[in-house]
Amino acid sequence: MDRMALGVQTREKADxxxxxxxxxxxxxxxxxxxxxxxxxxxxxxxxxxxxLLTSRGQGxxxxxxxxxxxxxxxxxxxxxxxxxxxxxxxxxxxxxAMDQPVDIELPLVITGEAPGVKTGGVLQVALRTVGVxxxxxxxxxxxxxxxxxxxxxxxxxxxxxxxxxxxxxRDDQDKVILSIVAPRAVVETGxxxxxxxxxxxxxxxxxxxx
Numbered sequence: 001m002d003r004m005a006l007g008v009q010t011r012e013k014a015d016x017x018x019x020x021x022x023x024x025x026x027x028x029x030x031x032x033x034x035x036x037x038x039x040x041x042x043x044x045x046x047x048x049x050x051x052l053l054t055s056r057g058q059g060x061x062x063x064x065x066x067x068x069x070x071x072x073x074x075x076x077x078x079x080x081x082x083x084x085x086x087x088x089x090x091x092x093x094x095x096x097a098m099d100q101p102v103d104i105e106l107p108l109v110i111t112g113e114a115p116g117v118k119t120g121g122v123l124q125v126a127l128r129t130v131g132v133x134x135x136x137x138x139x140x141x142x143x144x145x146x147x148x149x150x151x152x153x154x155x156x157x158x159x160x161x162x163x164x165x166x167x168x169x170r171d172d173q174d175k176v177i178l179s180i181v182a183p184r185a186v187v188e189t190g191x192x193x194x195x196x197x198x199x200x201x202x203x204x205x206x207x208x209x210x
Contacts, residue, residue, distance in 0.1 A: 003062045003073070004052055008044040010066055028088050032063065032072055034095035040065075040072075046088045053079065060136055063093065075102060075136070096136050103170060104139060105129040108177060112148030116180035121152045127177040130158055131170035138166035145177055155179035 008030065011018065019029050028046040033039045042065075052061075053076070063072040074093035082089055096102050107129055117123055130143055143161055150156065159173030 003060045005062045007064045008042045011041045011043050030091040032093045098136055101133050101135055103133045105131055107142045108145050109142045111144050112146045114147040114150040116150050116152040121180040122183055124181050125178045132167050133170055134167040150180050152180050
């Protein structure tokens with residue numbers, strides 16, 4: 001897995017007013033932890049982290065702290081977003097060692113064109129990430145899911161994935177990643193979900209006096 005450089009600055013305390021001030025000027029609070037070292041509070045540019053997440057995902061990051069005075073090799077462990085506008089709110093970095101395996105969720109990227117789609121089927125995706133384990137230098141940025149051999153009513157599971165050498169699965173191999181279904185099956189699934197939602201809403205609606 002390639003390393004991505006990211007400039008950050010240390011901050012002294014987790015003060016709510018300070019965190020609000022950081023966000024007002026486009027910065028983001030964060031923390032580095034792990035490897036038996038003390039936690040380190042950070043601030044960083046929210047847009048820069050956003051670009052990194054969009055282009056590379058949750059890979060190895062070479063943190064350049066306070067202008068490069070210190071460096072930490074980390075992985076992005078958790079990203080918190082605002083529940084409504086989805087803006088970045090906080091990021092957790094975990095220290096890693098090149099000789100110690102790490103557990104991580106890698107994004108699944110669909111490649112190829114399924115014959116089943118060409119004949120009128122619909123590609124239904126059930127899984128967007130997969131849990132794997134391996135040494136940091138063996139972990140790819142993503143896992144490819146090739147659908148070029150998938151016909152109507154066929155599916156791919158986690159066990160069908162082709163992993164790089166040195167990378168092991170942590171997820172159940174029988175878990176379905178995607179499938180090719182007939183258009184009517186998609187409609188029926190949507191109708192069933194809508195009906196279930198309407199029933200739940202009716203049951204949960206507060207009773208009013210007439």
